[in-house]
Amino acid sequence: MKVIISLLLAVLIVIQSGCIPVLVGTAITTATVVSMQDKSLGSTIDDTTVMIRINKELLNNNLFSSIKVKVDEGRVLLIGSVDSIEKQIIAERVAWEQRGVKEVINKIKIKTLDNDSSITDIAKDSLITAKIKARILRRKNIKSVNYSVNTVDGVVYLMGIAQSSKELNEVIKIIREIKEVKDVVSYVRFIDK
Structure with a gap:
């Protein structure tokens, strides 16, 4: 029965996504593995659809070959390595923009230092990010888990899901x-959209 469900899911994904062969192969493999887990067929289809959409956008941004996407119940894990923090941010933004994503866990590594950034600049950016995360975490009226913060050359990139415009404005004020x-x-997008 699980094999039949896997095949039906794979056919549905191919028909719905219109993806290129590389994405189709990934989707079929993922659909087969995911369908063997203890989760509903609807949840499996939702997660696989999110994964395909993210991979399609990563392909459009020339990041598909360096980043792997894992999706489980709306939680997205990004793993791999890229040569700049800007590419890391693009990949995370792509994931957050997909409908059905509840959380993005960005574990993409930067494999080389960007020629324009010194180690000191990267350390300063990391310190800014750490300060922001600590300040947001202390606020009880902010769901800090919904926000992802990245800093590049002093510019803070904020991604995630806000509960309200009041919450988002407070986060931006803290930054x-x-x-x-x-x-x-x-x-950042709002939870009701």
């Missing part, structure tokens, strides 16, 4: 209070 922050770029 702007840090003197080293040059700008804030928000890719």
